[in-house]
Amino acid sequence: MMPVAKMMTLYMAAVVALSLGIGTADALQVNVAATSVECFSVDAAKYQHGISLNYQIIRGVADALTAELTDGKQQVVYSNQGPSGKFISPIGEEGEHTVCFKNVVSAVGDVVNVVSAVGDVVVGFSLHADDPTHEVLSNADAAKIRQVQDMEDLVYELTTTLDTVKDKQAYMKAINVYHEQVITSTHNRIILWTCVEAIVLAVVSISQIAYLRRTLEEAGSFMDKLLRSSSSASTATPAVYCGFDPTADSLHLGNLLQGIALRHFQLAGFRPILLVGGATGRIGDPSGKSEERVLLTDDVVSHNASQLLRGLAPVVDFDCPRTGAMVLNNADWHSRMSAVDWMRDIGRHFRVNTMLTRESVKKRLDTEQGISFLEFSYQLFQAYDFLHLHRHHHCVAQLGGSDQWGNIVSGTELIRKSIGKDAFGVTLSLLTTASGEKYGKSAGNAVWLDANKTSVFDFYQYFLRADDRDVEQLLKSFTFLELDEISEIVHEHSKAPDRRLAQHLLADTITTTMHGADALKGAKDATALLFGKADDKNAVTLTAATVKTIAADAPLISLHRDQVVGQSLVDVAVRCAEARRLIKGGGVYLNQTRVTSDALMLTPADLVDDSILLLRVGRRNNYLVQIDSEASP
Structure with a gap:
């Protein structure tokens, strides 16, 4: 199909020819592209009385346009440079004449002819075969040409505008299609990722539920597994032990957490063994320490050992015939071993490479101070404690803080290598403050179980000031309350945190357990006198005990x-x-x-x-x- 612009050009050429009053063979228009030449042949016989040529650029600009008329001998009869011109002359020679329009600029040098291009133009021209004196292009003809030129310009402008509008419409349509595709794609991706996220969350939730159920089942069956493994080989009551080095003359809250865990084992049918480190206390456990401990004298160790375990008396039961707690001192067996016997019977079962991988050792090796052989060998002493208790007291499990894991594993391996029996280890998370610092007697913020070192009032106040974020975990860790009861009090506490219901329950319960009901009353009376309202103070009778x-x-x-x-x-x-x-x-x-x-x-x-x-x-x-x-x- 012919383009619109080309059809309009041919139409305009016909209009020019008709408007000049001559045949289309005599009045024409031609497109002369830049740097090009357009030529037409003229029959001399037709113009034997004379010829007149009249031309004018009707669109475009080209001042260097050249019009030439050559005769049959290719000699230039007429040549003119400019946007318009006319020529009147008889044809003296027979043969084919040529009319050419050159849209070039010529600069003639010594050797070459350099041509520089100009713009495209449309030239309207006419040839007349009549009297040579005929004025070829009259004013009326010129006016008609200008009208045609204006019309052609208008048509060209309209055509260009239509093309532009069509291009813009096509562009906007393409943009709309693109936006719709982007929106659809984004929407589909959102739906897809939402579905994926929902599936992942569902899988994770199901996995977590399964893990929790499995963990609870394992925790519930752990005691049964220990009991079965121990009862199959002996009728003696299985025991579980926890060691306490006498680096102070009182235990602290971290030790109380272990004592409560021992009580749970006792309620499950195990005999708790509270092992005083009369021998290992003279060495010093490197676990959790960035530098070597200060060595204690034998007198200090002996004094601390005699006082140490009084703090756990309110927690574990020492009087039960079958599962009554025992207090032992590892100095009783370590003191009977010579260095040679110790190295031969214990040291041969350990590999230095494995000992170096223990976390307590690795941390100290990375410091400038390093670790001494004394502390490096501590894990062997603790491992032998486990072996000795397993042999003589049917101890099948060791309990300790999470920083004791390496030492506990050393004990289970020694039992397996020495007598081919299985033993178990249980670790508890270390008790930390809200800022993540460890509670302990060497951390500077210890809460002692001995009332002579931490008063009952301060002990009570410590739990009464517990952070809301920690109180639920503290209730689960330091009391024997049922979980449903704890959940209920925490729920009530959340409704009115300023009443501190959970903290009061925590402080009352643990203070009563450790120091008795009378001591709790004194602590609460003192709290009312110091911090209570007027009614609370008036309700308290001031006594010497309260004052103290x-x-x-x-x-x-x-x-x-x-x-x-x-x-x-x-x-x-x-x-x-x-x-x-x-x-x-x-x-x-x-x-x-x-x-x-x-x-x-x-x-x-x-x-x-x-x-x-x-x-x-x-x-x-x-x-x-x-x-x-x-x-x-």
Whole structure:
């Protein structure tokens, strides 16, 4: 199919010829492209009376357009350069004449002819075969040519505009199609990934549920497995042990967690063995330590060993005939072994390469200080403890913190290699603060089980101040409450966290377990006096025991009765390193009552149980004045 632009060009050529009043053979228009030449042949016989040529550029610009008329001998009869021109002349020679239009610029040099191109043009021209004096292009003809030219320009512009509109429409249609494809693709991808995510979450959830169920089943059957494995070889009660090195004269909360775990084993039919490290305590366990421990003297180790396990007496049962807890000291068997016997019977079962892979050893090897052979061999001593207890007390499992895993595995391997029996290890997650720091007696923030080292009041307050994020786990770890009861109290706590219901239950339960109901009452009375509302304070009777609970860690000053009764409070306060300025500022309290006058004289009625005064400066500085009737004034 012929393009629209070409059809319009042919149509315009016909219009020009007809409008000039001559045949289409005589009046023409021609497209002369840049750097090209267009020629037409002229029959001399037709123009024997003369010929006239008239031309004009009707579209485009080309000042260098050249029109030439050559005769039959190829001699130039007429030549003109410019956008228009005319020629009138008789034809003197027979033969074929030629009319050419050259759309070039010529520059003639010495050797070559250089041609530079110009723009494309459309030339309208006419040939007349009449009187040579005929004025070929009249004004009317010129006007018609201009009209045709304007019409052609309009048609060209319309054609171009239509093409542009069509191009824009096609572009917009393509853009819309592309956008629809992108939206559809994105939508499909979203649906696909949503489905994939849902499937993955479902699989993960199912896997987690299966894992939890399997874990609970394994945890529930672990005791049964131990019991079956032990009962098949012996009728003795199976035992589980946990070691405590006597590096201090009291246990702390981390040890209490292990004691409660031992109690759970005891309730499942195992005999707990509390092993005091009378021998290993003289070496020092490198687990969890970045530097070597300070070695303790034999006297300190012996003293600590004698005091150590009193803190677990409220937790484990020592009186049960079949599963009653035992307290042993590994110094009893290590002291009977010579170095040669120890190396031959124990050392030959261990490979140094394996010992070097233990986490406690690897961490120390990476430090500048390194690790001594003494601490390096600690795992062998602990492994032999497990073997000895397995042989003599039917101990089938060892319990410890997660940092003891390497030492526990050393014990199970020694039992397997020595006597070909299976043994088990159980580790507990280390107790940490909310910031992730480990609780322990060497960490600087220990809560001791001995009331002489951590008062009952401070012990109670520690759990009462537990973080909301930790209280549920603490209830599960440190109490024997049913899980349903814990879930219920945590749910109630979440409704009104400011009431601290979960913390009160935690503090009450564990304080009662460790120190008894009377000690709990004293701690709660002291809490009410120090931090309670007015009604709480009025409901508490101040006694010497309560005062001592409040000020258990306060400086204690012994004064004769005559140095207190009948003396001004200022004088007594000065003896306690405080002065009149604090009293005037309202910062001094006598037996939890604010003192408003510095002239207050003390009377026997101010003595609690006729024996004690409690002075408080500010909010936390307590001073305990013990009335000593035998002290000299």
